[in-house]
Amino acid sequence: MPRLRIGIDIGGTFTDLCVLEEQTGEVFNLKVLSTPAELTRGVMEALDGFFADGRSPDDVTFLFHATTVATNSLLERKGAKTWLLITEGFTGVYETSELGEVRTGSYDYLSYPKPPMLVAQRDTIQIPERMDFRGNVLSPLDEAETRRRLARLRGSGVESVAVCLLFSFMNPSHEQRLRELIAEVVPEAQVYLSCETLPQIREYPRLATTVVNAYIAPVVIRYIHRLELALAARGLRRPLYIMQSNGGSLTSGALRRIPVQMIESGPAAGVLAAAHIGRMTGHLKVISFDMGGTTAKAGIIEAGEPRIVPRFQAGEWLITTPSLDLVEIGSGGGSIAWIDKSGMLKVGPQSAGAEPGPACYSNGGQAPTVTDADLTLGWLNPDFFLGGKFKLDAAAATNAIAKQIAEPLGLELIEAANGIIRIVNSQMVEALRLVTVSRGEDPREYVLVAFGGAGPVHAALLAEELKIPRVLVPASPGLAAAMGLLVSDLKRDYIQTHFAELEKVAAGEVQRRFEAMEQVAQEEFEAQGISPEQIRHGRAIDLRYSIQKYELPVTVAGTVLTETDKIGWRRMFDELHEKHYGSRAEDQRVELVNYRLTTKVILPKPLVSESAVQGERPDAALKGHRSAYFDGWHDCPIYDRERLVCGNRIHGCAIIEQMDSTIVIHPRQAAQVDRFGNIIIELAAEKK
Numbered sequence: 001m002p003r004l005r006i007g008i009d010i011g012g013t014f015t016d017l018c019v020l021e022e023q024t025g026e027v028f029n030l031k032v033l034s035t036p037a038e039l040t041r042g043v044m045e046a047l048d049g050f051f052a053d054g055r056s057p058d059d060v061t062f063l064f065h066a067t068t069v070a071t072n073s074l075l076e077r078k079g080a081k082t083w084l085l086i087t088e089g090f091t092g093v094y095e096t097s098e099l100g101e102v103r104t105g106s107y108d109y110l111s112y113p114k115p116p117m118l119v120a121q122r123d124t125i126q127i128p129e130r131m132d133f134r135g136n137v138l139s140p141l142d143e144a145e146t147r148r149r150l151a152r153l154r155g156s157g158v159e160s161v162a163v164c165l166l167f168s169f170m171n172p173s174h175e176q177r178l179r180e181l182i183a184e185v186v187p188e189a190q191v192y193l194s195c196e197t198l199p200q201i202r203e204y205p206r207l208a209t210t211v212v213n214a215y216i217a218p219v220v221i222r223y224i225h226r227l228e229l230a231l232a233a234r235g236l237r238r239p240l241y242i243m244q245s246n247g248g249s250l251t252s253g254a255l256r257r258i259p260v261q262m263i264e265s266g267p268a269a270g271v272l273a274a275a276h277i278g279r280m281t282g283h284l285k286v287i288s289f290d291m292g293g294t295t296a297k298a299g300i301i302e303a304g305e306p307r308i309v310p311r312f313q314a315g316e317w318l319i320t321t322p323s324l325d326l327v328e329i330g331s332g333g334g335s336i337a338w339i340d341k342s343g344m345l346k347v348g349p350q351s352a353g354a355e356p357g358p359a360c361y362s363n364g365g366q367a368p369t370v371t372d373a374d375l376t377l378g379w380l381n382p383d384f385f386l387g388g389k390f391k392l393d394a395a396a397a398t399n400a401i402a403k404q405i406a407e408p409l410g411l412e413l414i415e416a417a418n419g420i421i422r423i424v425n426s427q428m429v430e431a432l433r434l435v436t437v438s439r440g441e442d443p444r445e446y447v448l449v450a451f452g453g454a455g456p457v458h459a460a461l462l463a464e465e466l467k468i469p470r471v472l473v474p475a476s477p478g479l480a481a482a483m484g485l486l487v488s489d490l491k492r493d494y495i496q497t498h499f500a501e502l503e504k505v506a507a508g509e510v511q512r513r514f515e516a517m518e519q520v521a522q523e524e525f526e527a528q529g530i531s532p533e534q535i536r537h538g539r540a541i542d543l544r545y546s547i548q549k550y551e552l553p554v555t556v557a558g559t560v561l562t563e564t565d566k567i568g569w570r571r572m573f574d575e576l577h578e579k580h581y582g583s584r585a586e587d588q589r590v591e592l593v594n595y596r597l598t599t600k601v602i603l604p605k606p607l608v609s610e611s612a613v614q615g616e617r618p619d620a621a622l623k624g625h626r627s628a629y630f631d632g633w634h635d636c637p638i639y640d641r642e643r644l645v646c647g648n649r650i651h652g653c654a655i656i657e658q659m660d661s662t663i664v665i666h667p668r669q670a671a672q673v674d675r676f677g678n679i680i681i682e683l684a685a686e687k688k
Contacts, residue, residue, distance in 0.1 A: 002059040005606075006050075007485030008043055009066040009266055010034055013293025013334055013354045014453065015042035016660075018482035019050060022061065025607045029479045031386055031453075031660055034354040039069060040227045047234060057235035062603070064485035066243040066269040069223045070216050070262040075315045077116070079215035080159035080190075084119040085178060086207070087166040088126040093203045094211070095121065115208075115316040118215045119162065125149050127165065127178065135170030146181055153186045161186075162214035164194040164207040169497050172199070190217055197258060198320055200497045200594055205311065205320035212317055213260035220259035224252045239528065241490065243269045245323035247306055248491020248600065251528050261321050263314045266481055268324045271299040271306045273484030274449040277474050279304045280608060280676060283447045287432060289462070290481065291455040293371075294332040294351040296428050300325055300435045300446075310553070322493045327434045331427045333371040333454040334358055337405055337420045345409065345416075347424045359400035360392040368404050372397035373420040374457055376413065378628035378636070379655060379664050387659030414629060425458055429465045436466075443468050451480035456663040460681050464666070471681040478660025490530070490601035494521060495594055502543065502570060502590040507561040513595050514539050514556070521599040534601045542594035543573045545585050551593050552576050610675045613647035621648065628655060630667055641679075648673045 003022040008015065011034060019028040030049050035042040043065075051057065073079045084094065094117065127146055130139040153161070161182055168175045172195035179191045192214040198206045228240060241249040245264035255262060267290065274288030278301055286301040300307050307325040311318060330349025334357065337347050347370065356364035358371040360382070374380045375397045382392035398413060406416035436443040443466045450459030456473045463471045474480055494517050500509075518537050525535050542551035554572045558565065574584040621643035628636035630653050639650060641658035649672045650656070652665035656679065665671050668684035 002055070004055070004060045005062045005064075005486050006047075006060055007064045007066075007269075007482040008046060009269055009479075009481040009485065010039055010042065010068055011266060011292045011481070012068065012295065012332065012351060013357065014478075015039075015046050016479045016482040017046035017050060018476070018479050018486060020486050020606050022604070022606075025609060027476070027483075027606075029476050029482075029660065031478060033357075036353065036355055039067065039223065040230050043227065044230050044234070047231075047236070051234070057237075060236060060238050062241065063231070063236060063238050064241045064243065064249055064488060065227075066266040066481060066485055067223070067262070068266055070220050070259050070265065071314065073216045073219040074212060074263065074317065077118075078219065079118065080218035081157050082119050082123070082160045082162060082211065082215045083153060083156070083158050084124045084211060085127050085161060085163045085165075085182075086124060087130060088128050090166060090203070091121065091124050091126060094119070094124070094207050115318070118211050118317075123156075123158075125152060127174075129165060129174045131165065131167040131171050131174065133167055133170065135167060137171070141174045141177055143177075143181065146178070147185070150181060150185045153182070153189065158186055158189050159218045160214040161189050161191045162194075162207075162211045163191060164203075164210050166203070168193070168195040169199040169201065169206070172196075190214070190221075192217060192257075197260065198495070200320075200495050201499075202320075205318060208318050209260055209320045212263075212314075212319060213258060217256070217259050220262065221256050224256065228252065241488075243485060243488060244491070245312070245319075245321060246308065246491060246493055247272050247324050247488065249485070249488045250490065250492055254492070254524065254528070258321075260319060263319055263321075264312070264323050264326055264328075267297040267299070267326050267328060269484035269488065270297060270451060270481040271301065271324050271326065271484070272488055273451065273474070273480040274299070275301045275304060275306050276484070276487040276605065277449055277472065277678065278447070281472065281674065281678065283449075283472070285446045287436060287443065287446045287448045287468070289428075289432065289448055289450045289455055289459055290452040291428065291450075291458060292332050292452040293334040293454070294330070294353060295328050296331040296431060296452075296455075297326055297328045298428075298431045298435045299327075300439065300441065325435060325439075327431045329427055329431050331370070331424050331431075332452075333369065333374070333457075335370050335424060336367045337369065337373070337401070337423075338367070339405065339408055343409070345405065345419055345423060347420055347427065358397070360394065360397040361390075362393045362396060366400060368397070368400040368420070370420060370424050370454065372400055373417040374454075374662075376401055376417040377421065378626055378633075379457055380662055381626075381638070381655075381657055384657050418629065418631075421458075425461050425465070428458065429462055432462060432466055447472050449474065451477040451661075453478040453661050456661050458664070460664060460666050460669055460683075463681070464669075464683055467683075469683055471683075473661075473663050473679040473681065475677040476658075476660055477663075478658075487605050489603050490525070492521065492524070492599050494597040494599070497594050498592070500592045501546075502566060502592050505566075505592055507563050507565055510541070510556075510592075510595075511561045514561075514597065517595060517597045518599070521597060525599060525601065530601055536600045536602065538598040538600070540596040540598075541569065541592050542596065543569065543590050543592055545577075545588040546591050547585075547588060552580065553596060608676055611646040611677065613675070614645040615647055616649040618644055618648040618650050620645075623657070626655075628653065634667070644673050644679075646673050646675050646677070 278286035335348035539556035
């Protein structure tokens with residue numbers, strides 16, 4: 001009986017399906033156009049294409065999903081009608097934000113553009129209550145007055161309510177009672193408490209994250225509901241697991257309460273794929289580069305594991321939840337080329353998306369895009385896009401570039417197309433620098449794993465710019481994010497703030513708090529039908545010097561903690577501080593601020609077959625030649641990736657075509673097929 005593990009990733013242009021037969025290792029891939037008006041339709045089209053051959057939904061063991069629905073509802077400001085409840089006298093926390101928390105790109109704090117408020121001041125209700133910083137009640141919740149103020153919610157069209165009271169992470173009782181009072185007034189509204197969304201110190205990050213959670217939740221829940229109904233109608237009744245920003249999957253039921261953790265769902269899946277490929281090939285220092293139809297994403301992997309950050313920026317909004325360390329920019333195959341008021345050529349961040357798409361899609365799109373430029377340069381085959389299932393209109397591409405870019409700027413057609421590529425590449429190089437050089441990492445020590453439909457088209461030039469010696473293109477680069485879902489584990493992060501001086505807190509107290517958190521996690525995972533033996537917990541504490549505002553996480557090893565362990569935590573913190581900031585302060589007291597727990601269920605990973613070396617000559621895979629532009633026109637050999645075998649070596653310039661992507665190898669570069677079917681592009685050594 002087959003055992004099918006399914007991964008479905010919705011991108012801005014394409015919806016990707018990747019299915020693994022767990023017993024044989026056989027992989028099935030499929031791409032269909034995304035359907036922005038109704039995202040579930042694209043998912044169903046992909047699944048219908050797979051099950052059309054008579055396969056049974058009863059054979060599905062896991063169903064994983066990555067989606068941009070949470071991201072899009074936030075970035076496009078299409079979330080729910082949301083109200084905010086806050087401690088009386090503290091509405092200014094949301095209105096002013098914390099300057100140090102929001103990345104403005106400028107030190108002019110008097111004129112910086114604040115992130116838009118998702119809840120207007122008129123939709124904010126002040127609640128008469130107050131806790132102190134230890135969680136002691138200073139002013140009891142005035143329920144009579146609160147009921148009177150909550151009456152404003154009636155008839156307001158409210159869909160979602162965010163509740164963020166002062167110091168509720170130390171004592172959640174007032175927030176919990178407010179949920180009951182809100183239900184009396186507007187039982188149809190969904191309520192999200194900061195003590196559940198983010199029970200940790202710092203008002204603005206906790207408030208901002210809770211508001212985003214409440215704002216996107218109804219949209220996400222409606223989407224999940226429609227998707228699960230459609231899946232059930234096709235006989236797919238397995239639990240739906242959804243990728244989170246932290247690189248782990250959770251059931252759709254669990255994420256209904258914390259959809260804010262889905263913001264980086266799709267990009268995170270791609271980084272997991274890059275990390276898996278890196279470990280498989282012995283590359284433990286990897287830069288993941290994912291260029292799709294709408295955006296380009298870069299991430300960093302050290303010692304075989306993706307780097308995790310405690311907070312990240314989603315558009316203009318600060319999200320304080322653990323996330324893979326990612327940089328995302330509006331540079332994709334569908335990014336539109338345009339001329340600004342000063343006559344400068346620009347590319348993106350506007351995208352043609354899936355509808356109407358680039359001009360060459362012949363789907364109503366008129367604007368010239370990066371894909372149109374790739375086609376004009378001869379890098380893409382108009383008759384072999386998506387393996388020939390989707391024809392590109394080369395004449396429409398050249399016409400769009402000529403009319404809207406070349407002629408207004410007084411350029412030749414090929415100069416305009418090449419200019420579009422140079423500009424978009426420079427933008428993506430900056431994204432790669434942000435995850436390496438700006439983090440203190442030398443990109444020359446890494447391998448660049450390139451994927452996404454457009455990633456392998458552009459990756460070799462980006463690597464040359466940053467002097468990255470190797471580019472690795474996996475077997476199915478256009479479906480790597482969907483494949484990343486198949487190598488994910490079940491995972492959830494928990495955090496709780498409890499202040500203490502490290503020297504004074506008893507190891508037994510630290511043990512007790514972790515055990516309480518683990519009990520909660522254990523119950524949540526067991527409720528999903530997971531046996532206790534499969535569940536693993538990872539502990540960490542956030543430490544800081546007493547003179548500091550921000551913390552660094554220190555891993556807590558062992559299940560039974562002793563006073564001796566505290567000496568090791570202090571030593572690790574001093575070393576970590578010196579690594580991050582170049583100094584340590586051994587004369588300062590150290591404070592314990594947050595307890596962090598990461599709970600995982602490790603799933604078996606797909607087995608990848610290896611091939612023996614079969615010779616260097618790739619002649620059997622040669623499809624023909626066509627003219628392609630590499631700072632001049634070349635008669636370029638074109639290879640069929642399906643017919644390349646282990647050991648084949650190709651010298652640039654050359655183009656390798658496959659169903660889900662195209663690999664462009666430039667002059668001075670060479671590529672070789674490894675034993676896993678990956679293509680390794682090697683850059684020419686620098687002349688000394």
